[in-house]
Amino acid sequence: MTPLLVWLGVVLALVGALWWAYRVPPAVTLERALPPSGFQGTRALLTVQVAVHSRLPLRFVLEDPAPRSVVPDTPVTLAGVGAGRVTVEFLTPLSLNRRGVHVWPGATLRWADPLGLFWRHCPVSAPQELVVYPGTHGLVLPDLLRPLLSEGGLTRRLGLDDPLSLRGVREYVAGDPPGRVHWRRSASSLGTGAGLGTLTVRDPERTAASSVTVYLDTAAGNDVYLESAVRLAASLVQEGLALNLPVSVATRSGASPAGQHAEAVRSALRRLAQVTLEPGEPLIPPTRSGGNLFILSAQPGPALIAQAMRARAQASRVAIIALPEGFYLEPGEKPRRQWVGAPDSVRALEQQAGALLGAGILVFVLRGNQSVLKLGS
Incomplete structure (x- = not known):
């Protein structure tokens, strides 16, 4: 009986020593390599590398979950065994499923002695941001909605008509x-x-358009409208860049700096990535003089029209684009029967379209079964 107790004491001592020796977490270095931004609906490659420093041999598992709207093909899990510096690398493609500014929630490290008797865990803070811009789609824009020229010489057949300035x-x-x-x-x-x-x-x-500003009315509508409006806004920004025009995106909370350089474009797309519904009175920030202003709204009421009239004093052309909920077709959608009429605010807007056109404000309503791809065609 005595030898058995001795061996039992030795085993308990060894187990206690293991428990005591591995109670402190090892030093961990976590690095992620991925693009800082991407467009919704695309894919990106994520590379995760973890380095674990320990004087004692150990085994470890590191789990690094991605943000919910960024889905990896394979869950990010890294495992290793060894002593000293142990480095493990993991690669997986990511699907960027939803626009927004996504922050990694942080990883969790689990470690244990080589026998795996006692597992412990601790958080690993490695904040990293990934901006997912809204997706874009092609547009077929008529000349009345398209800013034709940047600043430069004009002829009788080029540029945008300015109803307030008559040649004769x-x-x-x-x-x-x-x-x-x-x-x-x-x-x-x-x-x-x-x-x-x-x-x-x-x-x-x-007159020549000097810039393109897209204003999103976030005071009304639902999430379906908002996502469609954001994609349309991103596509209009893309059209403006294709015409070598400075671009800007505005909401009631402010506007991004107008420009063609990379920082201005990133600022405009980031604002679109972050935009949410904001109940309240519409407020169109001041726009660049001589530019084109596109106003996207689900229910363009009198307050928004009044804001458009004020903006017309600075802009060469203002276009109000109404997207009544459920009346327009997203890319890939099949035509569907409409059972209800347009909202009262949209009908009132159509009744004022002639008067607004005389003031240089275009009105276009995406009615039932009309696609956002063929805006104005």
Whole structure:
């Protein structure tokens, strides 16, 4: 019986020594290599490297969960055994499923003695940010919505019409919009005894767009509207960059700096990545003089129209694009029957479209079964 007790005491001593020796966590260095940003719906490669420093031999497992909206093909788990410095590397593709600024929640290290008798765990802080920009889609934009030129020389056929600045009047030419007919001048020519008279039209000045600003109305609508509006805004920003125009994104909380350089583009896309619904009165920040302002809204009410009128004093052209909930088709969606009419605010906007056009504010409503890809076509 005595030898058995002796051996039992030895075993208990060894177990106690193991428990005592491995109670302190080893030194850990965790590094992640991945792009700082990416677009929604794309994939990126994540490389995780962990280095564990310990004077005693040990085994360890490190689990590094990704943010919920960033899904790795394989859960990030690194395991190793050894003494001194043990380095383990792990690679996996990531699917960027949702826009936003995502922060890694931190890793968890579990370690034990070589026999695996006592497992302990501790958090490993390694904060890292990944910005997922909203996805973009192609657009088919008519000339009335597209900013045609950056600053530069203009001709009678290039640039954007400015209804508030007239070059004069001229005779009607086939293809002129009916809204440009100068009815008073045309009527006065009928009384001159010159037969049928001469139909004349207003000849507005042409102005060049100096920038593109996209304003998102976040005061109304649901998450479906918001995601569609964000993707449309990102696509309009892309169109502006393709035309070598400075771009900016604005909400009621402010606007990103207008520019073509990388920092301005990142700032605009980051604002789109972070935008959320914000109940309250719309507020359009001051825009760059001579630029084009696109206003995206689910329910453009009188307050938003008043803001658009104020913005028109600075902008060359203002376009209000209404996206009634459930009335537009996202890329890839099939046409569907509409059972309800447009909201009252959208109907009221359509009734004011003619008057707003005369003030240089375009109105476009994405009605039932119209795709955001073919905006205005």
